[in-house]
Amino acid sequence: MSSRFRSTRLGAAIAVATAGLLVLAGCAAGGGSAPSGAADPKAEIIVGSQNEPTNLDQIFGGSSGVTEVFTGNVYEGLFKITDDAQVEPLLASETEVSDDGLTYTFTLRDATFHSGKALTADDVVYSLQRFIGEESIAARKRQLSVIDTVSAVDDSTVAVTLKQPSISFTYNLGYVWIVNAEAGDLTTTADGTGPYTLADYRKGDSISLDVNPDYWGDAPANGGVVYQYFADPTALNNALLTGAVDLVTSQSNPDSLGEFESAGFQIIEGTSTTKELLAFNDRVAPFTDAKVRKAIYSAIDRQKLLEAIWDGRGQLIGSMVPPSEPWYIDLANNNPYDPALSEQLLTEAGYPAGFAFSIKTPDSGVHSTVAEFLKSELAKVGVTVNIDIITDDQWYQQVYTDKDFEATLQGHVNDRDINFYGNPDFYWGYDNADVQQWLAASEAAGSVEEQTSLIRQVNQQISDDAASVWLYLNPQLRVAAPGVTGVPENGLNSLFYVYGIQKA
Numbered sequence: 001m002s003s004r005f006r007s008t009r010l011g012a013a014i015a016v017a018t019a020g021l022l023v024l025a026g027c028a029a030g031g032g033s034a035p036s037g038a039a040d041p042k043a044e045i046i047v048g049s050q051n052e053p054t055n056l057d058q059i060f061g062g063s064s065g066v067t068e069v070f071t072g073n074v075y076e077g078l079f080k081i082t083d084d085a086q087v088e089p090l091l092a093s094e095t096e097v098s099d100d101g102l103t104y105t106f107t108l109r110d111a112t113f114h115s116g117k118a119l120t121a122d123d124v125v126y127s128l129q130r131f132i133g134e135e136s137i138a139a140r141k142r143q144l145s146v147i148d149t150v151s152a153v154d155d156s157t158v159a160v161t162l163k164q165p166s167i168s169f170t171y172n173l174g175y176v177w178i179v180n181a182e183a184g185d186l187t188t189t190a191d192g193t194g195p196y197t198l199a200d201y202r203k204g205d206s207i208s209l210d211v212n213p214d215y216w217g218d219a220p221a222n223g224g225v226v227y228q229y230f231a232d233p234t235a236l237n238n239a240l241l242t243g244a245v246d247l248v249t250s251q252s253n254p255d256s257l258g259e260f261e262s263a264g265f266q267i268i269e270g271t272s273t274t275k276e277l278l279a280f281n282d283r284v285a286p287f288t289d290a291k292v293r294k295a296i297y298s299a300i301d302r303q304k305l306l307e308a309i310w311d312g313r314g315q316l317i318g319s320m321v322p323p324s325e326p327w328y329i330d331l332a333n334n335n336p337y338d339p340a341l342s343e344q345l346l347t348e349a350g351y352p353a354g355f356a357f358s359i360k361t362p363d364s365g366v367h368s369t370v371a372e373f374l375k376s377e378l379a380k381v382g383v384t385v386n387i388d389i390i391t392d393d394q395w396y397q398q399v400y401t402d403k404d405f406e407a408t409l410q411g412h413v414n415d416r417d418i419n420f421y422g423n424p425d426f427y428w429g430y431d432n433a434d435v436q437q438w439l440a441a442s443e444a445a446g447s448v449e450e451q452t453s454l455i456r457q458v459n460q461q462i463s464d465d466a467a468s469v470w471l472y473l474n475p476q477l478r479v480a481a482p483g484v485t486g487v488p489e490n491g492l493n494s495l496f497y498v499y500g501i502q503k504a
Contacts, residue, residue, distance in 0.1 A: 039485065039502035042223035048245035049497065050192040050252065050364075052229040054186040055395070058177055059136040061396060064413045064494040067175075069227055072497045074114075075177035075192035078106055079170050081495060083488050085324065087171050087416065090489055091119065091178055093192065098206035099248070101165035106158045111193040111216040113180045119193055121152035126181035128160065139414060140172045142423055144441065162288070166443045167451050168416070171277050175493070186499060188257040195220050195499045205229060209498075219497035221486060240265070242481060246503055247480035247487055249496055250481065252366065254311040254477070263483050270489030271324050272476035275317065276366070278406050283429040286355060287406065293466035295345035297335035299381045305373050306472045309366055320418040320462040322473050325490075326448070327418075328456035331463045342381045354382025360405045361387055362395045367409040370471065376473065400427045411474065415493045418455060421462045430467040 053065035058075075072080060078092035089095065094107035111119040131138050132272040146169070149161045150252065161170065181503065183191040191197040191265065196209035209226045211220050228245055230236035237256050239245045244286045251257065257267055262446045278296070282289035287293055302316050315323070318331030346354060361371040368389055412420075422439035424431035435458050442454035460470075476491035486500035 010254050014304075016429065027138070034176050037504040039221070039504050040223075041113070041221060041502070043486075045225045045247075045498060045503065046221045046245045047225060047227045047237050048230060048248040049227050049250070050230055050233065050236060051494065052204070053207075055394070056190055056198075057186045058140045058175075059131060059133075059141075060187055061137050063392075067494040069192065069209075069498045070192070070194075070294035071177065071495060072194065073196050073209060073499065074190050074198055075179065075226075076111075076195045077174050077178060079174040081171070081174040081279070083492065083497070084489050085490075085492055085493070087174055090174075091124075095170070104160045104162070104169065105153070108131070108156045108328050109156065109216065109468065112214055113191050113193055113213045114197040115180060115191050115213060117180055117182065119178070119190075120155045121158045122155075122284055123181045124158045124178055125150045125152050127176065127178045132174050138176075139417075140175055140204040142177070143168065143419060143443070145171050157189065164444050165446075167445050167448070168443060171416070196225065199224070204372070210253070218499075221502045222498075225498045225501075232364045240481065243481065245494070246484050247478060247501075249478060250491065251477040254313060257479075259280050260479050266487075267486070268478040268480060268489055269313075269489055270476040270478070270491060271322075272314070272474045272491040273322055273324065274411050274413045274416075274462050274476075274491060275320060275322070275451045275492055276370065276411050276471040276474065278407060278409055278471060279428045280440070280468060281403065281429055282431065282467065283290065283403070284406055286349065286351065286357075289349050290465045291345045291349040292351065293469075295342045295349065295351075295377065295381070295470050296336045296383070297342075297466045298345065299342040299383065300374060301337045301471065302471055303337070305370065308373065310472070310475055313477070315473045315475075317470050317473045319459045319470060320412075320421065320468075321455075321459050325416060327452045327459055329456055329459055331459065334463045335466055335469075339417050341379055346381065346383070354384065356386065357406045358386040358388050360395065360399055360408045362392050362409065363389050364392050365411060367411075370409055403427055403429065403442055410462050412459075413491070413494050418462070418485075421467055422456065428468060430462070430465070432461060432465065432467075435461050 012272060048191040051068050054061060054063045056066060058066050076090050078090060080090040082088060085113045091108055091111060092106040098103040108119060132141055132145050132147055146159060146162050146164060146166045146217040148163045151159050153159050180191040195212050195215045197212050199210040200208040206229060209225045211224055234255050240248055261267055280293055306314055310373045316332040360372050361367045370463045371387045375387060378385050399408050419439055420426045421430050422436045438454045438458045442451045445451035478487055480487050485502050485503035488497055
């Protein structure tokens with residue numbers, strides 16, 4: 001999916017956890033307590049997940065699941081985004097930038113694709129052109145469309161010329177897979193340079209990764225990884241409790257934490273970038289009117305919702321920017337919970353008796369439960385909500401592609417994704433010329449300070465306009481069996497590097 005939406009299933013009803021949370025501090029290699037015995041470097045790690053890719057190619061709507069499995073594990077970029085959101089060189093061993101900030105020259109390290117073909121500059125040219133090409137719906141395509149030309153200087157050198165300076169260019173490149181130019185269709189196969197090869201793909205069941213014996217870098221700390229997929233969170237939890245899986249990438253039900261803690265499992269809490277949104281179609285009345293959007297916002301007790309869904313874990317936010325990003329400002333109360341204000345705004349907008357609208361709700365994750373909560377809250381101010389539950393595939397087509405909706409619920413996992421509000425063609429259709437200008441200027445900024453100042457203006461404006469309702473920021477909870485170490489802590493855009501995970 002273009003913006004890598006999280007797709008998780010939660011069939012259980014809302015429950016409030018009574019058990020405490022054990023938070024384990026992680027080190028650079030990730031969370032996890034010391035194993036009782038020596039780690040086995042040949043041990044296979046079984047990862048339980050509800051985040052299955054819809055296909056295996058990031059440019060064709062593979063959803064956040066492709067990031068979780070493939071980015072950094074099977075495929076690598078010129079740069080790597082670390083678990084703490086820093087940028088490090090990866091396939092680019094050296095980078096030179098021209099004085100005007102428009103030309104980047106990358107020297108490639110020696111690496112080999114899993115098929116045996118040597119990495120060359122032609123592969124990088126192909127990969128970047130493919131990423132921003134007409135067929136691509138990749139998440140950062142719009143930001144990377146700043147690329148003007150890409151050319152191979154020689155077999156190990158690539159020159160990229162930009163249309164204008166882009167202060168986030170190398171950061172965004174951290175999400176672009178370098179693929180074999182000769183690989184062909186990658187929706188069901190893979191050919192990267194990473195520490196793992198794709199061993200087996202069973203749609204609806206699992207993805208298996210084998211250690212790449214010819215990897216250019218350090219060998220993984222384990223003997224391979226299997227991602228086992230579960231549609232039902234209860235089945236996933238039972239698999240962990242019975243030892244069928246070693247860890248889960250995301251725990252969606254805090255009610256389970258007490259049981260895991262008492263059984264000696266590790267509860268690892270990190271930083272999330274997943275925002276639960278009620279997104280309006282701002283092209284469609286009455287949501288063309290900011291007063292109506294603000295009225296909806298102020299009718300919802302988001303703190304009560306957060307308590308119900310996450311037992312108070314997570315955080316209220318008032319814009320698309322989480323606290324982990326440099327342009328965060330606290331806007332949680334910018335559109336306060338105030339039913340009287342909501343009714344006043346509805347009257348001013350011409351809807352004193354309220355109105356009715358439909359929320360298209362994916363059947364995955366907590367969305368349908370959240371929809372029921374919103375329906376109850378909005379009924380108190382005279383607004384009728386009709387809930388239309390659809391599958392994830394229907395959501396991609398009807399909402400994201402066709403833009404055939406009034407409002408929807410979705411969890412946006414991307415880091416630094418406020419830029420979506422600068423694109424009037426994005427599925428929610430928010431169109432503000434000032435926001436577009438500020439975002440464009442922020443990318444051409446000459447310093448981080450200037451960039452931060454401009455994006456904070458955007459942050460404030462989209463909140464003032466209630467462009468969406470940012471319901472809450474998810475907590476990032478992972479659970480691992482005793483003796484499992486090296487689990488990444490944070491939920492940065494679904495990145496999940498598995499090569500440091502070990503078990504005794």
